[in-house]
Amino acid sequence: MNNSTAAVRMQGTKGEWLTRIGVSAWFFALACFSVVQILATKATALDTLGWARLISTISLFSFFLMIAWLTVVRPRPLAQARGWLPRVAALLGTWLFLIGTFFLPHRTDLGVTTLLLSAALILLGDILAVVILRRLGKSFSIMAEARKLVTAGPYSVVRHPLYAAEELAALGALIQFASLEAVLLFMVQFGFQVLRMRNEELVLRQTFPAYSAYMARTPRLIPGVW
Numbered sequence: 001m002n003n004s005t006a007a008v009r010m011q012g013t014k015g016e017w018l019t020r021i022g023v024s025a026w027f028f029a030l031a032c033f034s035v036v037q038i039l040a041t042k043a044t045a046l047d048t049l050g051w052a053r054l055i056s057t058i059s060l061f062s063f064f065l066m067i068a069w070l071t072v073v074r075p076r077p078l079a080q081a082r083g084w085l086p087r088v089a090a091l092l093g094t095w096l097f098l099i100g101t102f103f104l105p106h107r108t109d110l111g112v113t114t115l116l117l118s119a120a121l122i123l124l125g126d127i128l129a130v131v132i133l134r135r136l137g138k139s140f141s142i143m144a145e146a147r148k149l150v151t152a153g154p155y156s157v158v159r160h161p162l163y164a165a166e167e168l169a170a171l172g173a174l175i176q177f178a179s180l181e182a183v184l185l186f187m188v189q190f191g192f193q194v195l196r197m198r199n200e201e202l203v204l205r206q207t208f209p210a211y212s213a214y215m216a217r218t219p220r221l222i223p224g225v226w
Contacts, residue, residue: 024069024071024072025068027067031064031065031068034060038058041057049116052116052120052122052123053123056119059126063126063133070133074140074141074147077141077147079146079203079206080145080146081145081200081202089144090143090196090199092189092192093163093192093195093196097173097174097186097189098170100189101177104177104181104182104185105177106177107178110176110178114175118175118176119172120172121171122169122172125165125167125169125171126169128154129169132165133162135150135153135154136150144196144200144202146204146207149208149211149214156218158219158220158222158223159197159201159215159221160200163197166193167190167193167221171186197221201215
C-alpha cells in the first residue's frame, strides 16, 4: 500500500467517525429533549390520554438512546447504496413528516375517542420500534447499508418491521392534524420510505445470496397484503 492510498483510507475512517459522532449526538439530543418532556409531566394529573402520551415519550427516549448508542458501536457496513439519491430518500423518509408537522396546526375540534385512537397508534408504533430496534441491534442503519442479515423475530413477519412501526406512529400523529396538507405530507414521506426500502433491498440482495429467497417468502410491509 503506498502513502497516498493509506492517506485516503485514513481520511475516510476519520470522516466516518465524524459522521457517526454527529448522528449519535443528534439522537442523544433528541433523547435529552424527551427526558425534559418526561420530567415536566405531572403524573398525578394525567388522564388516560395523558398516560398514553407519557408512555409514548418514554418509548421515544429509549428509541433515540438506542440509536445513539448503536450508531457508535455498530461495525462498518459490508456494502452501501451509491450516490446521493438513496441518502436523500433515507433522510426524507425518516424526517419529512416529523419536521413538516411543526408547520401545521393541530386540530382543536377532535373528540376524546379520536384523540385516544391517535395516542394508541403512536404508543403502539413507538413501543414496537423499540422492540424491533433491539432485535436489529448493530445491523441498524438510517442509510441503505448491509451489515448482517436479520430474518428472525419481527423480520420473519415483514421485511421492514421498523418502518412499519414508524408509519403506524406517523398515522397516529396524522389524526391530530387531519388536514389535506398533512395527508399530502404523509403520502410524500411514505413514498420516500418505499424508495428507501427498495434501495435497502437492492443492497441486501447484492450482499447476501439468501436475501432473494427471504424476499420471496416475506411480505415487504403489511402481512398478507404487500
